[in-house]
Amino acid sequence: MLPEAGARPPEFFAAEIEEQIPAFGLSIESPRIALLARYLAELDLWRRRTNLTGPLRSEELVTHALESVLGEKLIPHRIRVIDIGSGAGLPGIPLAIARPDLTVTLLEPRGRRAAFLNHVARTVRVSNVQVLRERAENLAVPDYDLATSRALANLGEILTRAKFLKPRSSLLVWTTDPKRLADSLFPHFSLERVENVPDARERVIAAYRKMPPQPPS
Secondary structure, three states, X not given: OOOOOOOOOHHHHHHHHHHHHHHHOOOOOHHHHHHXXXXXXXXXXXXXXXXXXXXXXXXXXXXXXXXHXXXXXXXXXXXXXXXXXXXXXXXXXXXXXXXXXXXXXXXXXXXXXXXXXXXXXXXXXXXXEEEEOXXXXXXXXXXXXXXXXXXXXXXXXXXXXXXXXXXXXXXXXXXXXXXXXXXXXXXOEEEEEEEEOOOOOOOEEEEEEEOOOOOOO
């Protein structure tokens, strides 16, 4: 059961974004804040029809969105990004809004969640986003420079067999245990950097680098 009876309008989310931005040390232009607020309003509405986020307060949706935007400082310019198991669009949609130079693919195999992502791409007009309803293991072409994820339970299994990432590509994961994840990704990825998330007790953004194939022993 969600703690609020009705979905919040974009104006609520715009004001909440403005209030929370200083804590994250972010600089987001007003047009981008408006787009982010429209996305969050759609998410707040849709999550009452299908379980996109769990029982979060509306203010917490803003926090998660800004945590997503925080990852943009770790992403080079003009690259192709794939958001694995995108679900509610976090972190992919906030990153695409904050960084229009990126081309972001939202990878989501579940029908209702993919429908939500397509709806957001159309109605919010996030032009640098495309939705791909597919499973990661079915992607066989190395099209992407960087992958993002909010620490899926089987992420290590998915990425150790990944064929959709280019050589020496990167991986950003919003996680509470970057070292344990590094162990599950070894020897295919190595941990390069950990970015702290303000006001989060344990959650960080961990950056990993894809390693070249190991020669046979």
